[in-house]
Amino acid sequence: MRLAARPSAAIAAGAVRTDDIGSRSPAIVLAYAYSGATRIADLLSGSPCLACTSGTGLLPLCYQAAETWRRIDNRDGPLSPLAISSIRALADSMITVMLTAAGKARWCEISFSPPIAAQTVLRLYPGTKFLCLHRSCADVIRVGVKANPWGLAGNGLDQFTLAYPGNSAAALAAYWAESTGQLLRFEQANPAACVQVSYENLAARPDQAAQEIFEFLDLPWDSASALGHVETEPAREDCTSMADIEMPADLLPGPLRDRVNDLQVRLGYPPFI
Numbered sequence: 001m002r003l004a005a006r007p008s009a010a011i012a013a014g015a016v017r018t019d020d021i022g023s024r025s026p027a028i029v030l031a032y033a034y035s036g037a038t039r040i041a042d043l044l045s046g047s048p049c050l051a052c053t054s055g056t057g058l059l060p061l062c063y064q065a066a067e068t069w070r071r072i073d074n075r076d077g078p079l080s081p082l083a084i085s086s087i088r089a090l091a092d093s094m095i096t097v098m099l100t101a102a103g104k105a106r107w108c109e110i111s112f113s114p115p116i117a118a119q120t121v122l123r124l125y126p127g128t129k130f131l132c133l134h135r136s137c138a139d140v141i142r143v144g145v146k147a148n149p150w151g152l153a154g155n156g157l158d159q160f161t162l163a164y165p166g167n168s169a170a171a172l173a174a175y176w177a178e179s180t181g182q183l184l185r186f187e188q189a190n191p192a193a194c195v196q197v198s199y200e201n202l203a204a205r206p207d208q209a210a211q212e213i214f215e216f217l218d219l220p221w222d223s224a225s226a227l228g229h230v231e232t233e234p235a236r237e238d239c240t241s242m243a244d245i246e247m248p249a250d251l252l253p254g255p256l257r258d259r260v261n262d263l264q265v266r267l268g269y270p271p272f273i
């Protein structure tokens with residue numbers, strides 16, 4: 001796998017040039033709710049090169065702008081050169097502001113948007129690197145239920161709670177399966193730009209997992225500096241393994257259980273039930 005050119009060290013505020021942004025490829029973490037994105041965000045914020053942001057909305061904005069340009073250009077295929085330059089100008093100006101405010105050289109976004117939005121960013125900035133964060137389905141269910149003991153309504157999971165009323169575990173499993181499936185399809189379509197990150201590995205072996213992440217992003221590795229921002233042990237609520245979770249065999253409907261198990265195996269996790 002060929003890596004992007006090594007970015008410069010932290011820059012002084014005001015020193016960012018818009019026309020240089022493309023040469024310092026963005027780093028995007030593709031995550032979903034309850035996948036443990038806080039841990040990887042803490043890790044990446046330890047880099048002196050990365051200006052880490054979350055929830056800026058820039059990825060979906062670029063995607064919507066691209067869809068608008070396709071309607072204007074009356075084309076379904078690749079974006080026109082005019083569309084690309086227009087969307088790049090919009091994105092560059094926003095990225096420049098973020099880099100200048102942080103005094104850093106390279107933008108890093110923790111994104112919870114569907115991976116389809118990331119495809120537009122990759123078209124605008126071909127050197128973009130994506131960290132695809134995965135977590136076992138059982139852990140996502142456990143953390144999600146713990147965070148929402150009175151139900152999942154109003155947490156952005158409406159389509160899943162409607163499909164499985166009164167069954168938070170099934171709703172979360174369906175959400176996990178949909179999110180995981182989208183991530184895997186994006187990885188398959190863009191293998192050179194993506195690397196899988198296991199939350200479990202990052203929690204259990206932070207030094208090894210972090211070094212691999214930094215190498216993929218072509219960032220200088222300093223264990224003491226990077227891991228100083230990260231818990232060296234899993235948080236108490238993250239310590240329960242899949243084996244510790246007892247669930248009735250019929251908690252997930254058969255088709256959903258089969259889908260979850262297939263994705264679990266593809267990711268190297270044991271079957272859910």
